[in-house]
Amino acid sequence: xxxxxxxxxxGISLLVAGxxxxxxxxxxxxxxxxxxxxxxxxxxxxxxxxGSAGRKIGEIADQVTAKSSAMADxxxxxxxxxxxxxxxxAAFLAxxxxxxxxxxxxxxxxxxxxxxxxxxxxxxxxxxxLAGAVASVDKVENHLVAxxxx
Numbered sequence: 181x182x183x184x185x186x187x188x189x190x191g192i193s194l195l196v197a198g199x200x201x202x203x204x205x206x207x208x209x210x211x212x213x214x215x216x217x218x219x220x221x222x223x224x225x226x227x228x229x230x231g232s233a234g235r236k237i238g239e240i241a242d243q244v245t246a247k248s249s250a251m252a253d254x255x256x257x258x259x260x261x262x263x264x265x266x267x268x269x270a271a272f273l274a275x276x277x278x279x280x281x282x283x284x285x286x287x288x289x290x291x292x293x294x295x296x297x298x299x300x301x302x303x304x305x306x307x308x309x310l311a312g313a314v315a316s317v318d319k320v321e322n323h324l325v326a327x328x329x330x
Contacts, residue, residue: 261287264316268292271310277303278310283324285311290318301326 265287272278272285283296292311298304304324312320 260316261289264290264292264314267314268311268317271314272307275306275310278307283307287317290316291321292317292319293321293323295323297325297327299326299328 265285268285268287272283278298283294283298286293286295292314294307294311298307304322304326307324308320308322311317311322
């Protein structure tokens with residue numbers, strides 16, 4: 181009977197030891213946990229990198245937008261200057277006595293420069309007045325020379 185009792189105790193001890201061993205994580209469980217931790221760390225790094233890249237892309241997009249806007253403004257000014265020049269030349273063609281082929285009109289940022297020759301000082305003043313009357317002209321620099329026709 182004593183032997184039976186010892187066998188039972190031995191069986192119970194083995195059972196308890198086995199159950200205790202079940203509480204300890206196996207090498208596979210340890211590896212799984214390490215893989216999970218590594219994946220979480222990698223995901224966090226990717227999120228941080230993506231966030232940084234997204235901010236950089238946003239900054240670049242803002243710079244491109246600003247440069248595009250500046251270029252559009254410059255092309256608009258150039259178009260406005262060309263339009264001003266064309267309107268002034270058309271006004272000169274419609275004005276009797278102004279020989280438009282002898283008058284050069286140059287417009288830069290709304291500042292009109294007239295050069296060339298006209299028949300009288302009065303026509304030089306008239307040309308400057310016509311140029312100044314065109315919309316978007318900020319200033320007229322009159323370099324016209326009065327020369328009597330031969």
